[in-house]
Amino acid sequence: MGVLKRNKTVDQERAETVWGESVLSGYNAVIEPYASLLEEIRAHSTKAEVERVLPFEQIAQLKESGLTAFTVPKEFGGLGRPLNELFSFITDLATADSNVAQALRAHFGFIEHLRSEAPSDYTKRWFERLGKGETAGAAAAEKGAAREAFATRFTRKDGHWVINGSKFFTTGSLYADWLTVTGSNEEGETVKCLASRHDPGLEILDDWDGVGQRLTASGTAHFRDVRVEHDELRVGNTGFAYSQAFFQLYHLATVAGITQAAALEVARAVKNRKRGFSHANHELPAHDPQILEIVGHVASAAHAARAIVRHAADALEVAAHSNDDDRGPSVIKAELEVWQAQEIIFPLTLNATSQLFDTLGGTATLRAAALDRYWRNIRTIGCHNPRVYRTRVVGDFLVNGELPPEQWRVGTV
Numbered sequence: 001m002g003v004l005k006r007n008k009t010v011d012q013e014r015a016e017t018v019w020g021e022s023v024l025s026g027y028n029a030v031i032e033p034y035a036s037l038l039e040e041i042r043a044h045s046t047k048a049e050v051e052r053v054l055p056f057e058q059i060a061q062l063k064e065s066g067l068t069a070f071t072v073p074k075e076f077g078g079l080g081r082p083l084n085e086l087f088s089f090i091t092d093l094a095t096a097d098s099n100v101a102q103a104l105r106a107h108f109g110f111i112e113h114l115r116s117e118a119p120s121d122y123t124k125r126w127f128e129r130l131g132k133g134e135t136a137g138a139a140a141a142e143k144g145a146a147r148e149a150f151a152t153r154f155t156r157k158d159g160h161w162v163i164n165g166s167k168f169f170t171t172g173s174l175y176a177d178w179l180t181v182t183g184s185n186e187e188g189e190t191v192k193c194l195a196s197r198h199d200p201g202l203e204i205l206d207d208w209d210g211v212g213q214r215l216t217a218s219g220t221a222h223f224r225d226v227r228v229e230h231d232e233l234r235v236g237n238t239g240f241a242y243s244q245a246f247f248q249l250y251h252l253a254t255v256a257g258i259t260q261a262a263a264l265e266v267a268r269a270v271k272n273r274k275r276g277f278s279h280a281n282h283e284l285p286a287h288d289p290q291i292l293e294i295v296g297h298v299a300s301a302a303h304a305a306r307a308i309v310r311h312a313a314d315a316l317e318v319a320a321h322s323n324d325d326d327r328g329p330s331v332i333k334a335e336l337e338v339w340q341a342q343e344i345i346f347p348l349t350l351n352a353t354s355q356l357f358d359t360l361g362g363t364a365t366l367r368a369a370a371l372d373r374y375w376r377n378i379r380t381i382g383c384h385n386p387r388v389y390r391t392r393v394v395g396d397f398l399v400n401g402e403l404p405p406e407q408w409r410v411g412t413v
Contacts, residue, residue, distance in 0.1 A: 008035045009266050015095070018299055019260055019306050027085045031092060037065055041096040042261065048097070048108055049370045054215055055100050059175045063133035064184060067093075068104065071111050076105060076124075077131030083112065083320050085311040087253040091306055094257025095264070098377050099215035099252045103172035106138035109247055110180050110194075115318065122231065127196075129177075136194065137173030138223050140182040143167065147411030150306035152183035152223065154191045154233070160231060164221040169384075173197065174204050174217035181223070185235070201226040212373065212380030236408065241326045242319040245334040248390075249312050251381050252338070252345050256305035257351045262374040263299040266356040269371075284303060285359065296360045301352035305345045309370045312337040327406060335404045336397060341391035346382045353378055382406070 007017075012035055021027045031038075041058045048055060062068050071086050072078025081089075086108060094101035111130060114123045130136075142165070145151040152165025163181060163330075173179050174285050178194045181204070185191045195202065201224040208219040240246075273285045282288040315334040322330035353374040357364050385408075396402040 010040055011268070012039060013258060014267075021088055021310075025085075025088075026083070027088050030079065030081060030085070030130065031089060034065060034067060037061060037067075038092060038096045042095075042101060042265070045097040045099075045261075046370050048099075050368055052214065054174070054217060055097060055103065056175060058097065058100050059103060059135070062093075062100070062104075063135060068107065068133060068135050069111075069131050071115065072098055072106065072127055073410055077082075078127070081094040082317060084310070087249060087313040087316075090250060090253040091257040091260065091309060094254040095260040096257075097215075098254050098258045098261070099213055100217075101257060102203075102213055102216045102251075102381070103137075103175055104135065105250050105254075106172055106180055106249065107135045107176065108241065108250065110136045112246055112297060112320075113240050113243070116242075117287045134177040135175070136175045136178045136180050137174070137176030138169065138171045138199070139167040139173055139179040139195070139223075142168040142411070143168045145240060145411050147409050149372055149411075150183045150190065151362050152181070154183050154185045154193070154228070155319035156186070157225065161193075161228045162201075163193075163226040163228060165348070167221045167223075167225050169218050170204060171216050171218040171222040173221055174206060174219075181228075187233050190237055192234045193228045195226050196221070197230055199226045211375035212378070225283075228405065241324070241328075242316060242331045243336055245312075245316055245319070248342065248385055249316060251310045251385065252305070252341055253310070255349050255378050255381055256302065256309050258374050258377050259298070259302040259305050259352055261377055262353050262356055262371075263295070263302045264361055265371065265374075266298055267295050269364070269369075270359050272361065275363075291359050294355060298352045298356050301348050305349055306342045308345055312341050327337050327403075331354070332403060339387075339394050339404065342385075342387040343394070345376070345390045346387055349378050350375060350382070353405045 009348045017253060044058065047053065066079060069078035070081050070089055071083065072080065090101050094200055114126055117123050142151055152163060152167060154161055154163055167185060177197050179197060181195050182190065182192050182194065203222040205220040206217050208214070208217060271286050276283050281290055285291045286347035319330040321332040322328060324330050356371065363369065393404050397404065
């Protein structure tokens with residue numbers, strides 16, 4: 001393979017060979033200077049999982065490096081990379097630490113929202129902030145609220161707008177500078193805005209206790225008269241046309257990265273393992289063909305997941321640059337590609353991250369190894385947006401020509 005580049009580890013070189021982008025892709029040259037940072041984040045991820053260390057430092061490093069401005073236009077200080085490359089980056093970031101990758105999901109979605117809008121003072125103001133490294137977190141979902149409405153309210157007080165209510169699944173908000181908040185105004189209309197993370201009326205609790213993605217800070221946020229400037233308000237369903245496909249593909253890119261990380265970790269564990277069974281095919285697991293085959297299965301699942309994500313990302317890139325009206329043909333195609341990808345990627349990667357335990361002995365189940373986090377993280381991401389409904393949508397389109405639903409909502413009925 002030649003001489004290794006100084007800023008890459010052996011694992012990174014092998015990962016690039018097995019899963020890396022085409023040599024024709026500009027992404028390789030863009031991400032190469034950040035290889036050591038990504039490896040540093042990955043080296044910290046097991047300890048962080050076992051000791052429950054929230055990734056404040058890692059996200060701060062990403063802000064400082066400029067990677068949180070991956071798709072922010074260059075004129076505002078960002079890297080100005082295209083949308084399809086973003087998903088390759090998210091996969092690589094999730095390979096380092098999927099908690100960090102998911103914590104930035106709302107942030108990159110907000111950037112994409114700005115990129116989809118016509119230039120204005122609003123987009124300029126926010127691009128300038130994001131180009132300097134500021135980030136946004138999520139504050140949309142609510143526990144116990146009605147499916148078609150929000151309990152969080154935007155009202156007028158002392159001549160300005162304030163937010164009151166509580167949110168859950170506030171992924172990444174504990175690490176962010178701003179929160180993307182969705183609620184209802186006094187007329188019952190859906191309203192969205194950005195609220196400062198540092199407003200004295202905003203309290204964010206680290207009470208997320210899911211089985212996986214434990215460090216994403218996806219818990220509760222309480223808003224008590226949190227002030228919002230009038231020119232930050234956006235009334236109505238203001239999501240960009242391809243937002244549903246974007247946010248679900250983001251999950252799939254994260255899952256592809258989790259599986260890559262699992263393959264790298266189990267390969268390293270097999271290589272270093274000295275204990276063997278008397279009935280094995282070789283004294284050392286590293287040379288046992290049955291064990292090597294299982295490692296190959298896990299690696300192949302990671303390859304397939306990343307390849308599917310790349311293909312769907314190209315469809316999303318086309319949708320982003322199309323002249324379609326809201327949810328025109330390009331957007332519909334992107335949605336159907338992502339829905340089909342969900343059907344394949346989740347069972348494939350869940351199986352792979354369970355199968356990896358067959359390569360090792362009982363020590364693989366020790367909590368200190370944290371190998372279970374890969375399966376738990378994928379299972380948790382998959383539960384947020386159950387693929388069963390989207391798979392049905394794909395079938396309904398093929399059989400009856402029925403278009404995918406325009407808006408997916410969850411809540412009490």
